[in-house]
Amino acid sequence: MKLLADENMPYVQELFGDWAEIVTCAGRDMTPDQLADVDVLLVRSITQVNEALLAQAQRLSFVGTATIGCDHIDTALLARRGIAFASAPGCNKVAVGDYVLAALLKVAEHKSWQLADKTLAVVGVGNTGSQVAARARALGMKVLLCDPFKAQGDPTAFVELAHALTADIVSFHVPLTREGQHATWHLLNESAIDGLSSEQVLINACRGDVWDNAALLARQLGSTPLTLVMDVWEHEPEVLAPLVPHVLLASPHIAGYSLEGKARGTFALYRALCELKQVEMVLSPEQLLPAPPIGAVHLESPLDQGLIARLVKLVYDIERDDRAFRLALGQPGFFDRLRKHYPQRRELGSLQLINAGQTASELGFKV
Numbered sequence: 001m002k003l004l005a006d007e008n009m010p011y012v013q014e015l016f017g018d019w020a021e022i023v024t025c026a027g028r029d030m031t032p033d034q035l036a037d038v039d040v041l042l043v044r045s046i047t048q049v050n051e052a053l054l055a056q057a058q059r060l061s062f063v064g065t066a067t068i069g070c071d072h073i074d075t076a077l078l079a080r081r082g083i084a085f086a087s088a089p090g091c092n093k094v095a096v097g098d099y100v101l102a103a104l105l106k107v108a109e110h111k112s113w114q115l116a117d118k119t120l121a122v123v124g125v126g127n128t129g130s131q132v133a134a135r136a137r138a139l140g141m142k143v144l145l146c147d148p149f150k151a152q153g154d155p156t157a158f159v160e161l162a163h164a165l166t167a168d169i170v171s172f173h174v175p176l177t178r179e180g181q182h183a184t185w186h187l188l189n190e191s192a193i194d195g196l197s198s199e200q201v202l203i204n205a206c207r208g209d210v211w212d213n214a215a216l217l218a219r220q221l222g223s224t225p226l227t228l229v230m231d232v233w234e235h236e237p238e239v240l241a242p243l244v245p246h247v248l249l250a251s252p253h254i255a256g257y258s259l260e261g262k263a264r265g266t267f268a269l270y271r272a273l274c275e276l277k278q279v280e281m282v283l284s285p286e287q288l289l290p291a292p293p294i295g296a297v298h299l300e301s302p303l304d305q306g307l308i309a310r311l312v313k314l315v316y317d318i319e320r321d322d323r324a325f326r327l328a329l330g331q332p333g334f335f336d337r338l339r340k341h342y343p344q345r346r347e348l349g350s351l352q353l354i355n356a357g358q359t360a361s362e363l364g365f366k367v
């Protein structure tokens with residue numbers, strides 16, 4: 001069996017090495033001729049799996065994406081051609097929760113806010129949005145939920161987008177969709193942006209095209225700019241460079257890039273392929289991971305916002321990502337290079353807080 005995998009997918013050798021001849025390459029460089037004799041294709045979000053890529057793929061029987069988002073995969077094409085498909089729902093939801101928690105704490109420092117006095121709206125309340133909502137509640141924030149699909153089951157628990165956009169902080173966690181009543185392409189469009197006040201904060205850790213970046217730049221260049229946190233950008237790997245100086249925290253689509261999240265992503269494809277081939281799984285995700293650099297911290301004072309910020313930074317320093325982004329911005333290929341060489345980042349759950357209570361656990365730490 002021949003397996004072609006994105007070179008930025010960890011643990012492929014460990015998980016598939018016994019079964020397959022493994023070839024890896026850069027996800028954006030995969031070509032139709034490379035797929036001519038491939039049985040299994042494993043990709044990340046940057047490979048468009050479409051008619052053009054699969055034109056010569058005569059032997060392909062399985063495509064897997066080690067990601068949550070599937071907007072890069074023509075799933076109808078795979079179904080038509082009888083090619084099995086798997087994604088990795090939820091694999092990096094904890095990492096996105098960590099990223100947004102770190103961002104909220106930086107925003108609070110920047111604006112001298114006590115987060116417990118503020119309201120956060122979560123737009124898209126699935127795997128990642130729910131993680132964000134739980135952490136915000138643990139910080140004592142009031143949380144508004146906006147998700148028209150989930151609202152069908154429980155209308156009173158959700159608000160409309162217009163209401164969500166009145167919150168102090170609005171965090172977006174929707175898939176990229178271009179069709180239907182609730183399509184998310186440019187969900188944050190010029191008119192929505194115009195309706196916001198300069199006190200408000202927006203976070204995008206889902207897909208760049210969900211925000212109209214040109215309209216945001218126009219707003220930022222005016223007299224009442226917003227506070228922005230952007231992990232994703234329209235037209236990646238290109239970035240609207242003039243927008244970056246007007247963004248508080250900027251990063252190259254790494255919100256989900258914890259080591260645990262990446263391991264779970266590859267593992268989900270291993271599990272799916274084992275099921276398909278009716279082969280017994282011999283490894284678990286935990287067996288793949290190294291010990292974390294810091295195992296435990298003994299708390300001697302109660303958790304307050306300042307202490308939470310210090311503890312989060314011990315595990316994940318979001319400002320490091322922001323500095324690396326600004327330093328590299330403009331260099332050819334900088335976006336993909338930062339992603340390829342992203343340092344090992346562990347989840348908050350890798351750190352045990354001794355003498356901490358329920359709040360620490362709700363924030364994502366091990367207690």
Ligand SMILES: NC(=O)C1=CN([C@@H]2O[C@H](COP(=O)(O)OP(=O)(O)OC[C@H]3O[C@@H](n4cnc5c(N)ncnc54)[C@H](O)[C@@H]3O)[C@@H](O)[C@H]2O)C=CC1
Nearest residue numbers: 069124125126127128147149173174175182205206255256
């Ligand atoms: N920056 C990064 O590193 C990462 C980005 N993502 C992106 O985030 C997206 C969300 O991930 P998950 O939460 O795991 O997906 P999910 O599928 O679990 O949840 C998405 C939620 O959005 C809701 N939704 C759809 N259209 C909506 C609309 N117009 N308004 C409000 N809600 C809407 C759905 O009903 C669903 O509950 C992924 O599709 C992916 O594109 C995911 C992981 C990492």
Ligand SMILES: O=C(O)C(=O)[C@H](O)COP(=O)(O)O
Nearest residue numbers: 044045046067068069092256
């Ligand atoms: O899971 C998703 O969806 C994501 O956006 C991934 O975290 C992004 O990682 P890459 O696939 O772009 O490496």
